[in-house]
Amino acid sequence: MPIITTHGLIKTYNGVQALRGIDLQIEAGGIVGILGPNGAGKTTLVEIIEGLRTPTAGQVTVMGIDPQKSPGRLKERIGAQLQTTAISPELTPIETLRVFASFYEKSLPAESILERVGLSEKARARNRTLSGGQKQRLAIAMAMVNDPELLIFDEPTTGLDPMARRGVHEIVADLRQRGKTILLTTHYIEEAEKLCDRVIMINQGQVIADGTPFELVSRASGVSTVWIAVEGELDPTPLVNAGAEPRGQEGDYLKFQTHNPAEVIIALGEVLKQQAVTLTDLRMKRPSLEDVYLELVGSPIDEAAGQVS
Ligand code: ATP
Secondary structure, eight states: OOSEEEEEEEEEETTEEEEEEEEEEEOSSEEEEEEOOTTSSHHHHHHHHTTSSOOSEEEEEETTBOTTTOHHHHHHHEEEEOSSOOOOTTSOHHHHHHHHHTTSSSOOOHHHHHHHTTOGGGTTSOGGGSOHHHHHHHHHHHHHTTOOSEEEEESTTTTOOHHHHHHHHHHHHHHHHTTOEEEEEESOHHHHHHHOSEEEEEETTEEEEEEOHHHHHHHSOOOEEEEEEEESOOOOHHHHHTTOEEEEEETTEEEEEESOHHHHHHHHHHHHHHSSOEEEEEEEEOOOHHHHHHHHHSSOHHHHHSOOO
């Protein structure tokens, strides 16, 4: 049974259509990323799944529970880090987790959670003295208190520097290792590509692509770039006939772009047999998830996002 199912999910805010019919099935285990620009509907979607917002139409089931009908039962079994988590500045991380633990029937020891998120040394420091990355790790720790099967993180790394972001990625990867299901929203394409087992791209309240990063990249009609360095005078005609478009020279390399890199490489094999040239280097860049995103959304994510903190 899927851990999350949504069917025909619609959310309208005073005429603004934030979700326009979302159908999803998410199986247990692994990291699922919801990727999309600001305003795509990511927060609306996850907060409906958490039972914090009411859909205008459609159904949601989370671990067999309807979040609207049984919010209490759902709360025991999920962990949520909201986009802005209120952290009391005068409490310490350990006090914060103990207060949080009291809201649940079952909970993990605060010390062990702080260790897992790398905050043991700050366990007794006031929250107001924590860095941005440490606060974010505390927010994630708060979502782990009840040892939930499903964890939902809303933009857990927005605004963090690359080091702090990597720290959050390690925590998320560790949760996956422990068999948890993690649903996270992000507008960092690289994060989705590296961290997620499945990426659901949404734009203007609709799912526009869904699959593993590898599947999404393979399905896209993106362009690959091939750089070829040879000794001798290369006649590129057989490569051009195989679909390579010459893009001039970069240093010692002849640069080509193609939709069919495999055919170009096969043609290169023939060129090397038939022409008096020796291959000294070959480089290739396949389309990335970012290229797929651009193809589907039509604008770079930073531009679409307006601003990325
Ligand atoms: P962000 O990355 O900025 O958090 P998002 O993808 O999470 O964006 P949502 O916050 O779900 O997107 O917003 C989707 C749309 O719904 C936007 O047009 C937004 O302005 C609108 N919206 C969201 N919440 C409300 C609300 N409480 N009242 C009115 N409109 C809202």
